[in-house]
Amino acid sequence: MTDVAISTDMLEPIADVGGEAQPLLQVKGLTKHFPVRGELFSARKTVRAVDNVSFSVMKGETVGIVGESGCGKSTTARLLMHLMARDAGEIVYDGMQVGRSLSLRELRRGMQMVFQDSYASLNPRLTVEESIAFGPKVHGMADRAARALARELLGKVGLRPETFANRYPHEISGGQRQRVNIARALALSPRLVILDEAVSALDKSVEAQVLNLLADLKREFGLTYLFISHDLNVVRYISDRVLVMYLGEVVELGPVEQVWESPAHPYTRALLAAMPSSDPDNRTEVPSISGDPPNPIDPPPGCRFHTRCPFAEPLCAKDTPSLSDLDTMGHQAACYMAIPGSGHSRAPARARGENAA
Amino acid sequence: MSVLSDAALQAPPTAKARGYWATVGRRIARDKVSMACAFILALIFAAALLAPWLHLADPYQGSMIRRLRHIGTPNYPLGTDELGRDMLARLIYGGRLSLIVGILPVILAFVIGTSLGLVAGYVGGKLNTAIMRTVDVFYAFPSVLLAIAISGALGAGIVNSIVSLTIVFVPQITRVAESVTTGVRNMDFVEAARASGAGPFTIMRVHMLGNVLGPIFVYATGLISVSMILAAGLSFLGLGTKPPEPEWGLMLNTLRTAIYVNPWVAALPGAMIFAVSICFNLLSDGMRSAMDIRN
Amino acid sequence: MFAYIARRIVYVIPIVISVALVCFLLVHITPGDPLVAVLPADASQELAAQLRSAYGFDRPLPVQFGLWLWRAVHGDLGNSIATGRPVLSEVMRAVGNTVMLAIAAAMIGFTLGLLFGLIAGYFRDTWIDKVSTSFAIAGVSLPHYWLGMVMVIIFSVQLNWLPAVGAGPGGSGAWAWDWEHLRYLILPAITTSVIPMGIVTRTVRALTGDILSQDFVEALRAKGLRETEVFRHVVKNAAPTALAVMGLQLGYMLGGSILIETVFSWPGSGLLLNSAIFQRDLPLLQGTILVLALFFVLLNLLVDIAQAAIDPRIKRS
Numbered sequence: 001m002t003d004v005a006i007s008t009d010m011l012e013p014i015a016d017v018g019g020e021a022q023p024l025l026q027v028k029g030l031t032k033h034f035p036v037r038g039e040l041f042s043a044r045k046t047v048r049a050v051d052n053v054s055f056s057v058m059k060g061e062t063v064g065i066v067g068e069s070g071c072g073k074s075t076t077a078r079l080l081m082h083l084m085a086r087d088a089g090e091i092v093y094d095g096m097q098v099g100r101s102l103s104l105r106e107l108r109r110g111m112q113m114v115f116q117d118s119y120a121s122l123n124p125r126l127t128v129e130e131s132i133a134f135g136p137k138v139h140g141m142a143d144r145a146a147r148a149l150a151r152e153l154l155g156k157v158g159l160r161p162e163t164f165a166n167r168y169p170h171e172i173s174g175g176q177r178q179r180v181n182i183a184r185a186l187a188l189s190p191r192l193v194i195l196d197e198a199v200s201a202l203d204k205s206v207e208a209q210v211l212n213l214l215a216d217l218k219r220e221f222g223l224t225y226l227f228i229s230h231d232l233n234v235v236r237y238i239s240d241r242v243l244v245m246y247l248g249e250v251v252e253l254g255p256v257e258q259v260w261e262s263p264a265h266p267y268t269r270a271l272l273a274a275m276p277s278s279d280p281d282n283r284t285e286v287p288s289i290s291g292d293p294p295n296p297i298d299p300p301p302g303c304r305f306h307t308r309c310p311f312a313e314p315l316c317a318k319d320t321p322s323l324s325d326l327d328t329m330g331h332q333a334a335c336y337m338a339i340p341g342s343g344h345s346r347a348p349a350r351a352r353g354e355n356a357a
Numbered sequence: 358m359s360v361l362s363d364a365a366l367q368a369p370p371t372a373k374a375r376g377y378w379a380t381v382g383r384r385i386a387r388d389k390v391s392m393a394c395a396f397i398l399a400l401i402f403a404a405a406l407l408a409p410w411l412h413l414a415d416p417y418q419g420s421m422i423r424r425l426r427h428i429g430t431p432n433y434p435l436g437t438d439e440l441g442r443d444m445l446a447r448l449i450y451g452g453r454l455s456l457i458v459g460i461l462p463v464i465l466a467f468v469i470g471t472s473l474g475l476v477a478g479y480v481g482g483k484l485n486t487a488i489m490r491t492v493d494v495f496y497a498f499p500s501v502l503l504a505i506a507i508s509g510a511l512g513a514g515i516v517n518s519i520v521s522l523t524i525v526f527v528p529q530i531t532r533v534a535e536s537v538t539t540g541v542r543n544m545d546f547v548e549a550a551r552a553s554g555a556g557p558f559t560i561m562r563v564h565m566l567g568n569v570l571g572p573i574f575v576y577a578t579g580l581i582s583v584s585m586i587l588a589a590g591l592s593f594l595g596l597g598t599k600p601p602e603p604e605w606g607l608m609l610n611t612l613r614t615a616i617y618v619n620p621w622v623a624a625l626p627g628a629m630i631f632a633v634s635i636c637f638n639l640l641s642d643g644m645r646s647a648m649d650i651r652n
Numbered sequence: 653m654f655a656y657i658a659r660r661i662v663y664v665i666p667i668v669i670s671v672a673l674v675c676f677l678l679v680h681i682t683p684g685d686p687l688v689a690v691l692p693a694d695a696s697q698e699l700a701a702q703l704r705s706a707y708g709f710d711r712p713l714p715v716q717f718g719l720w721l722w723r724a725v726h727g728d729l730g731n732s733i734a735t736g737r738p739v740l741s742e743v744m745r746a747v748g749n750t751v752m753l754a755i756a757a758a759m760i761g762f763t764l765g766l767l768f769g770l771i772a773g774y775f776r777d778t779w780i781d782k783v784s785t786s787f788a789i790a791g792v793s794l795p796h797y798w799l800g801m802v803m804v805i806i807f808s809v810q811l812n813w814l815p816a817v818g819a820g821p822g823g824s825g826a827w828a829w830d831w832e833h834l835r836y837l838i839l840p841a842i843t844t845s846v847i848p849m850g851i852v853t854r855t856v857r858a859l860t861g862d863i864l865s866q867d868f869v870e871a872l873r874a875k876g877l878r879e880t881e882v883f884r885h886v887v888k889n890a891a892p893t894a895l896a897v898m899g900l901q902l903g904y905m906l907g908g909s910i911l912i913e914t915v916f917s918w919p920g921s922g923l924l925l926n927s928a929i930f931q932r933d934l935p936l937l938q939g940t941i942l943v944l945a946l947f948f949v950l951l952n953l954l955v956d957i958a959q960a961a962i963d964p965r966i967k968r969s
Contacts (some may be wrong), residue, residue: 081552090477107556119547125377125567131546134563168377181549284437494670498941501908508939509929510678586795591913593797594926600913609798613915620805627798635793642789 009145011136013189014102014110016059018095023056024192025111026079030054030089032075036297040215045297049075053089056194058281062218064239066232066258067272074116077196078225081113092164093192109139112185116197122169122184128154129165132184132343139188153183156220156278158213167345175206179213186221187203194226199234211238217336227354231276236260241330242267247304250323254331264326264333303335315343363620377567384647391643401633405452416450416603425619434471436622437610439615440601442621448629451603453490454515458597458604459585461521461631465579466526473527474534475569479542479561482531489535495528504587510597518597533576541568571648579641582634589630605630656960664953671949672724672860675683675942676717680932729939734931739939743921745941747906749819749827750913750920753840754905762852762898763844769856769894774883776861791850800843800915807839817917840916844909846900855897859890892963899955903948 032050037175050072057063059089063113065073078084080091083106093110102110115121123129132150137143157179164167169177169252178198185193195214211234218225229235236255242259244252252265263269300307304315314334323334336344385391395566405409414433419440426437468598495503507521541547542565549562589606591597598604599610605626612623656819704710711719723729729739765788772784820833827833863869863886870883910922918921921940928936 073553078548083548083551105554110398113366115549117547121549123550123564123568125548126563132551134555138553138555138559159551183551184549450717490744492664493667493676497667497671497952498674498945499904499907499948500908501904502941502944502948505910505925505929506675506678506937508935509925510681510682530763587795589795590797593911595916595930609795609801613801616801616805617809618847624798624802626882627795627801630795630798633795634795638789638793 009092009140009141009186010149010187011141013191014094014106015193016094020059022059022095024059024094025057025226026055026092027091028054028090028092030076030078030079030091031070031087032252033087035154046061047297048248049322050079050086053245053248055064055250055253057224059191060222060224061240062238063159064235065226065228065245066230066235066242067245070232071244073230074196076245077113077194077228078279080194081111082107083293086090088109099293105139109188109351110190111192111194112188112190113194114178114181114185114198116200118174118181118201119169121181122177124169127166127168128159128172129161131169131180133202134249134258135184135188144159148185149187153186154180156186156217158209159183160197171351173206175202175210178210182210182217183223186217188220190223192224192226193212194228198227198229200229207234211306214238223243232271238282244271247299248336249304251305252333252335253323254326254333255329258331259331262331264331264338265305265335266311266337268333311344311346313344358566360409361383370433378397381571381644381647388647389641390639391547393646395640398631398636398640399453401629402456403499404449405456406444408446408449411449411502412429413449414447414568416446417509417601418441418442425615426623427619428621436584438622443641444625448605451608451626452629454598454602454604455585455589455606455630458518458592459586460581462522462526462588463524463555463577463584466530466580467573469523470530471534471570471573472528474531474536475538475565478538479557479565481539481542481635485501485535488531492528492531492535495525498534500525500529500543500583501587501590504591505594505596508591511576512594513599515598518591521536521591522588525587526580526584529580530573530577534573537569537572538565543629544568567612575641575644575648578637579645582638582641585630585634585637588628653948655921660953660956667949668946669721671941671945672721673717675938675945677721680939681962682934690743690761704822724942729934731943732928733933734936739935740764740943742911742924742936743940743943746919746921746940748922749918750909750922753825753837753844753909753913753918753920754902755813756837756841757844758848758898758902760841761848761901762892764845765849765852765898766856766894768849768853770860770887773851773857773860773864776837776864781857783917786851788857789851791846791853792856795844796843796846797911799917800840800912803843804915816921820921836918840854840912840918843915844905844912847918848898848905851901852894852898856890856894860886861888868892885958892959895962896955896959899951899958903951905953907948 002335030053031048031211033046033048036047050134053072053076055063065076067073069192072186075084077306079086082091082098091098093102093107098104099105107339119279122128126134127152129147132153133141133143135144136146136149141149153166154161154164159176159179161188164172164176164180169180170179178201181198184194198214199210202210212325214225215238217223227236227238234328239256244259246267252259252263252268259268260272263272265286300317302315302319303309303321304319306312309316313336321334321336321339323332324339325332326338336342337346340348364395388439419438419442421441423433423437424439424441426433426441428434428436430436433443433445435448438444438447458534466564473488478483497552498506504521504525507524511517511521547560547564587606588597589609592606593610595610598607600607608626609623609630612626615623693713701710708715726742729743731737732742735742768784768787772781775781804816807814815836817837818836819827820836867955869882869885872885906921907921909918909920910925913920913922914916914926921944925937925940925944926931928940
């Protein structure tokens with residue numbers, strides 16, 4: 001990063017180690033199960049909140065994560081931030097493993113998060129300026145410098161420091177609070193920002209403004225985003241690649257355009273079909289999903305979607321399809337219908353990538 | 358390394374916004390009931406503290422010839438007790454022990470209970486279970502019964518009263534502190550603070566204490582009201598202070614025999630307990646609504 | 653529902669054992685040798701040793717606790733040192749009078765509390781609310797033993813309408829449901845009712861206010877329901893919490909009656925406790941507290957189950 005985005009002293013960002021080709025974030029087999037108290041005298045059960053999730057985020061890109069509520073999106077975010085211990089899996093930041101070549105403290109500077117609830121994520125007893133300055137101070141910046149940085153960042157997120165620095169969270173609007181939360185995340189000079197439903201609670205007009213702000217900041221600070229949302233339109237607007245989650249598992253993954261134009265997993269198709277479309281020619285014929293998502297406590301065996309899938313065959317209830325390449329562009333899906341020779345009656349004879357070519 | 362930008366340095370120093378506690382203080386100051394209570398309490402405290410300099414009669418010196426004088430008797434504005442001691446002096450001196458025995462247990466329980474509750478709420482897990490299950494055991498006793506049981510077992514005395522009342526209040530404050538702490542701990546801003554790399558003690562100091570102490574403090578203030586009644590009640594039963602010390606509960610006890618002779622003098626110490634108790638109760642209510650700043 | 657009840661009962665067992673442990677330890681925190689209380693002043697060394705092993709005081713504490721608990725489960729709480737009679741029968745006789753007093757007080761206190769609370773919550777911030785709230789706060793701030801004295805001063809000493817102390821002619825054993833006896837119950841019952849009145853008023857007022865501010869009330873009114881119907885919904889929603897608070901208060905009245913029973917010489921468990929303390933009758937002290945605490949635990953359990961029965965939200969949680 002050659003251009004100085006901010007003129008005040010900032011914390012030195014975690015140095016780029018691996019270069020362009022090294023993904024900023026690699027996640028392998030991330031798993032988190034929560035034990036749930038069962039009825040009296042019955043065995044303990046587990047919620048498989050996140051189950052064997054793998055993906056990577058390249059430097060400078062925006063990866064979206066979509067799925068219904070309860071699919072494990074937010075748990076994934078908290079696992080990545082190390083706010084919650086994972087049961088299994090690897091999280092590698094710029095080629096460095098946390099706890100080995102990268103300390104947890106350093107990771108916290110390299111990766112920041114913006115939460116959904118703008119009010120709950122700000123300490124009601126601290127002014128806006130104090131909230132933003134807290135992080136840099138934790139990492140050794142002097143109070144005066146941290147406050148100056150906080151003010152400058154307020155300007156960067158479109159809030160006049162003179163007006164807002166000494167306000168308390170309850171004195172400003174939801175959109176303004178979310179801008180403060182973004183500034184707070186940026187104060188540690190992170191290279192990766194996880195946005196967990198960061199615009200979901202905002203009014204539509206405010207949401208658009210904040211999305212544009214995020215796009216501007218990304219350019220200005222050279223950021224990488226992991227954008228979690230249930231709103232497909234927003235995800236499409238902001239993301240380069242998208243990851244679809246269902247009951248704690250990744251069911252489809254790929255460049256946003258590819259996934260939108262030729263969704264391979266019936267769940268993705270149903271999600272897109274349920275989305276109000278402005279283009280009448282673009283309507284899919286897939287029936288929308290019936291029923292509620294199954295209880296994440298003890299999910300169904302086999303493909304987790306088979307209980308709601310209109311194309312389910314005996315095979316789907318027996319075995320679990322793994323995430324398989326559909327083309328050379330990185331489009332992947334975990335569905336027997338997309339895996340050549342899987343035994344599903346709708347499975348293609350050959351890989352679709354070759355088909356298209 | 359870049360230099361502080363002009364914009365950041367030259368931004369006019371904004372008038373420092375009024376802090377949370379300053380706002381709360383202003384709201385309480387505007388509440389007439391709270392201020393009246395604070396005034397009455399200040400008066401009772403000041404009188405008890407400054408008793409030796411108030412030119413009062415000797416609270417221990419009785420006389421068999423002027424027992425149980427009525428209220429309004431010259432030189433004895435509030436009459437005399439069953440041993441002929443000046444009631445005004447005894448009521449004012451009585452405030453010293455009564456207030457100590459009434460308030461000290463709550464202060465002790467506040468310190469102990471808040472620490473336990475903070476730890477249980479912040480650390481969670483097995484430690485939380487251990488602390489909170491122990492607290493549950495004490496909740497299986499009605500508080501009056503527990504106070505009297507412990508006092509009865511330990512024997513009469515001021516220190517024993519304070520100990521038994523502290524034991525009664527610690528579980529109550531622990532429970533409140535734990536639930537408030539757990540509530541704040543699960544707020545996103547604490548997660549955000551952890552995500553910025555802050556250690557548990559920094560988070561506790563900057564983000565938890567300020568949000569947790571207020572509600573616990575309000576609860577404890579209300580508890581003083583109960584404590585005053587219980588402490589005097591222990592003395593009333595003969596489990597607290599020993600004669601001839603002036604103390605409101607004990608005075609009420611010894612004057613019980615006088616209700617047929619001079620009933621209203623006999624009722625005076627109870628009025629003092631009531632006054633202190635209701636003032637702390639109203640003050641606690643006033644603080645609670647003043648701290649609810651969102652509306 | 654059955655599973656919920658079963659879970660609650662299982663959960664109560666460790667509480668009951670811990671309560672017993674606390675009662676057991678009470679005797680061991682008393683200063684001095686617990687034997688002193690049962691030992692004649694001029695006892696010889698041999699007699700002391702003999703009694704020590706007879707009472708099991710020479711065994712390790714956990715063993716003593718086990719033995720004591722075993723006997724307690726079988727209804728043997730030892731004998732009162734003062735009277736020589738079994739503790740359990742002494743306590744159960746006295747508890748009957750306390751239950752009578754508590755129920756009479758509950759009828760007064762709960763009725764007034766519900767009435768004041770509903771009115772205050774329904775007419776929030778009107779003069780009627782302020783009056784009710786003042787009553788409530790006075791009720792919870794009153795030293796009730798003092799109120800008892802004041803009642804005696806007014807109604808017994810000044811007006812000479814009602815008796816000041818005791819449970820009527822014939823002593824504690826000769827209770828009858830006639831005016832001759834009932835007049836003895838009036839002052840203690842009113843005095844006892846003041847705290848629950850205050851607490852129920854405050855609870856119900858807050859509940860009513862909260863429920864009235866919820867959206868569904870707005871919807872009921874929008875549907876064109878009459879105000880009396882709306883009120884019925886409010887009562888239905890407030891009932892589970894109000895019931896829980898009242899159950900707890902009944903427990904406090906049973907367990908915390910010592911001060912009022914002392915003021916009125918009402919021959920209940922509180923007065924028994926008082927005499928046990930001052931005669932240093934440790935088995936009686938221990939037994940009375942254990943029985944009262946167990947009553948309290950049992951009452952809490954019943955309240956929980958009753959609450960679950962009328963509140964659909966609790967059953968599954």
